Amino acid sequence: MAPFLLLLFLLSKAASDEIVVVQPGDNITLNCKAPDPSNIVLKWIRPDLEPKNNYVFFCRGSQPQTGNQYDQFKGRVELMKVDLENGNISIILKNVNYNDNGTYECRVLSGSRRRKREVDPLTTIKKIQLQFTDPGSKDKNSTPAGRYVGLAAGVAGVMFAFVVAVVSVRKYKRLRDNRPGTPADDKAGDVQLL
Structure with missing residues (x-):
């Protein structure tokens, strides 16, 4: 038993966990909704990529930050501006390729302020598995x-x-x-x- x-x-x-099936070249939306849209600090990560402090997408409010963004995602990821004030923190990943295959985590700031000793004050609120169809599949x-x-x-x-x-x-x-x-x-x- x-x-x-x-x-x-x-x-x-x-x-x-949500599974999103794509084909190379697709533009896809990775959906996520913030529980508290008033003060959004958002970070999309791929836990399997190194270095760990980098990200797929990061923004405070509606201002994207690209300082530690992985090179493979630069210029290909944007925040959906539709319904942002209601907590829609979905991102659009453009022109996906086989290197994009993996698990994506949507993280938001947990609580109203950071705790000094906490390494990562962000909480994962959604995981999305991005997978490709077999090449010969219609x-x-x-x-x-x-x-x-x-x-x-x-x-x-x-x-x-x-x-x-x-x-x-x-x-x-x-x-x-x-x-x-x-x-x-x-x-x-x-x-x-x-």
Whole structure:
């Protein structure tokens, strides 16, 4: 039963992150909404890229900062200005390529001011997995994520069927052992006579 629960946990974690499927050359929107739009400090990162203090996109209010932006994103990322006052802090990534494949995190300032000892006062509020379709595919259903989800669903189905089979066999054995005239009842009767 423990492996089944572990699989459910892993599937729920994977389902909580958004997957965006793209093709090279697409312009895509990575959606994010700030819980408190009054004083926005926004940072989009790719945790797999080095150095860690760099970013995909960073802005205070509506003023983008490019000082520590990764070179591969310079000139290709912009903040959606639509509905910014209501917390829409989505970004547009232009002309995506295979190097853009990965997980993007939308982070905002947690609390109204920085704490001096805190290394990163920003809180991740959304994760987006950017994936490309297979080059020969005409549809967007043949992504690695699609195969992973399909495999996980298949494994979950097999595990569920196994659990149902085990429970059914146990119930059947319990019912069979409790019928009158079974060898288990005769042995119990012999013990009482002694």
